[in-house]
Amino acid sequence: MFSGCQFSLYPMSDNFVEVILPAVEAMGTSPELRIETDDISTLVVGTPSNVFAAVERAYGAACRAGGHVVLSALFSRGCPGEPDDPLCTPQGPESATAEPVARAPGSAERQRAGIAIDAQFSIYPLGIENYMNSIAAGIDSVKQAGVFDRSKHFCTRLHGDIRDVFAAVEKTFSTAARETGHVVIHLTASKGSPSAKKASSHATHETTTHDQEKNHV
Amino acid sequence: MFSGCQFSLYPMSDNFVEVILPAVEAMGTSPELRIETDDISTLVVGTPSNVFAAVERAYGAACRAGGHVVLSALFSRGCPGEPDDPLCTPQGPESATAEPVARAPGSAERQRAGIAIDAQFSIYPLGIENYMNSIAAGIDSVKQAGVFDRSKHFCTRLHGDIRDVFAAVEKTFSTAARETGHVVIHLTASKGSPSAKKASSHATHETTTHDQEKNHV
Numbered sequence: 055m056f057s058g059c060q061f062s063l064y065p066m067s068d069n070f071v072e073v074i075l076p077a078v079e080a081m082g083t084s085p086e087l088r089i090e091t092d093d094i095s096t097l098v099v100g101t102p103s104n105v106f107a108a109v110e111r112a113y114g115a116a117c118r119a120g121g122h123v124v125l126s127a128l129f130s131r132g133c134p135g136e137p138d139d140p141l142c143t144p145q146g147p148e149s150a151t152a153e154p155v156a157r158a159p160g161s162a163e164r165q166r167a168g169i170a171i172d173a174q175f176s177i178y179p180l181g182i183e184n185y186m187n188s189i190a191a192g193i194d195s196v197k198q199a200g201v202f203d204r205s206k207h208f209c210t211r212l213h214g215d216i217r218d219v220f221a222a223v224e225k226t227f228s229t230a231a232r233e234t235g236h237v238v239i240h241l242t243a244s245k246g247s248p249s250a251k252k253a254s255s256h257a258t259h260e261t262t263t264h265d266q267e268k269n270h271v
Numbered sequence: 272m273f274s275g276c277q278f279s280l281y282p283m284s285d286n287f288v289e290v291i292l293p294a295v296e297a298m299g300t301s302p303e304l305r306i307e308t309d310d311i312s313t314l315v316v317g318t319p320s321n322v323f324a325a326v327e328r329a330y331g332a333a334c335r336a337g338g339h340v341v342l343s344a345l346f347s348r349g350c351p352g353e354p355d356d357p358l359c360t361p362q363g364p365e366s367a368t369a370e371p372v373a374r375a376p377g378s379a380e381r382q383r384a385g386i387a388i389d390a391q392f393s394i395y396p397l398g399i400e401n402y403m404n405s406i407a408a409g410i411d412s413v414k415q416a417g418v419f420d421r422s423k424h425f426c427t428r429l430h431g432d433i434r435d436v437f438a439a440v441e442k443t444f445s446t447a448a449r450e451t452g453h454v455v456i457h458l459t460a461s462k463g464s465p466s467a468k469k470a471s472s473h474a475t476h477e478t479t480t481h482d483q484e485k486n487h488v
Binding site: 172211 | 275281287314341347390425428459461
């Protein structure tokens with residue numbers, strides 16, 4: 055099973071290069087990960103658990119640099135068109151569809167990072183007719199994890215510490231993998247938006263006019 | 272059939288608010304579109320053709336503002352969990368699975384905008400077992416449109432004038448809709464990246480080490 059992520063960091067700053075490069079570097083080098091970049095995104099190949107942890111490290115580092123910074127990430131596992139890679143085969147206690155090991159309750163890594171983010175994600179279980187059940191289970195799962203904010207058209211909004219949000223999304227990924235081999239998640243995470251405080255009041259959720267465009271910054 | 276888009280603009284600039292607001296406004300107001308925003312994304316609801324045209328207008332306006340600016344967009348049609356909306360029902364010559372009308376060859380709107388962009392997209396035809404055939408057809412389609420750049424893991428890179436890229440992606444959307452009711456496309460478009468010129472030399476495509484991280488800006 056091939057698994058990995060294409061992700062991009064978007065610091066809304068003139069100094070975006072100085073934020074992106076150290077953040078990508080913060081993933082570190084490991085024989086368990088393959089990392090490739092081009093001008094649009096960075097690819098990380100490895101087990102889902104290692105990939106989620108690496109992307110979380112990169113985005114965490116970008117968030118700590120300050121300002122408004124967004125992560126856009128495409129996580130994929132089991133695409134029939136992708137070659138298998140030994141890097142993607144979990145070793146030891148991490149099986150293909152197990153709970154995320156590194157963030158299991160009680161583990162040292164479960165501690166919060168102190169970075170509050172807003173996020174939204176969509177999950178696509180492919181190749182099966184009853185995929186809507188998998189999507190519903192994924193949404194229930196983030197509710198149970200305490201990071202659900204609200205439903206939007208085409209995606210689900212989340213809010214919480216970066217670690218809790220990533221753990222919850224990773225869990226929906228592994229849970230859906232029990233239903234079908236090929237699962238894709240798109241995650242957008244945002245920190246430091248000047249509109250976030252206003253939006254988090256939940257007063258403007260049902261905006262229905264163009265006049266609310268000022269929220270989207 | 273409910274159809275629309277959640278999109279975000281990311282100007283890599285201290286003045287990001289001054290780029291985003293006029294760009295969202297450039298979509299205009301129309302009884303054929305419903306537009307809602309929050310701090311993460313802007314929703315556009317309407318027929319696929321109207322929605323693609325609106326998002327193209329917004330991103331085009333952001334590109335004209337100069338600098339490095341990225342669009343991240345989720346286009347969706349036919350999700351069984353979404354309510355139907357009369358706004359999404361094509362009137363007149365635009366049928367649910369027809370060629371995009373506004374950008375049909377020979378139409379006035381088919382002229383190029385003079386904005387060269389790099390992009391990558393993924394298409395998810397949901398609820399069917401033979402979805403890989405639909406994905407392959409979508410990739411063939413962008414090749415025929417002349418905007419194919421190369422395949423990447425999990426997505427396909429495109430290059431061309433913003434109008435040609437949008438027309439090609441919209442066409443894959445309508446083509447896949449002949450196979451299944453529920454189709455999602457994620458599109459990332461980038462203009463003005465300081466790494467793009469280097470990457471477009473095609474010399475660094477097969478980067479396999481962390482040392483190439485500098486390309487991802």
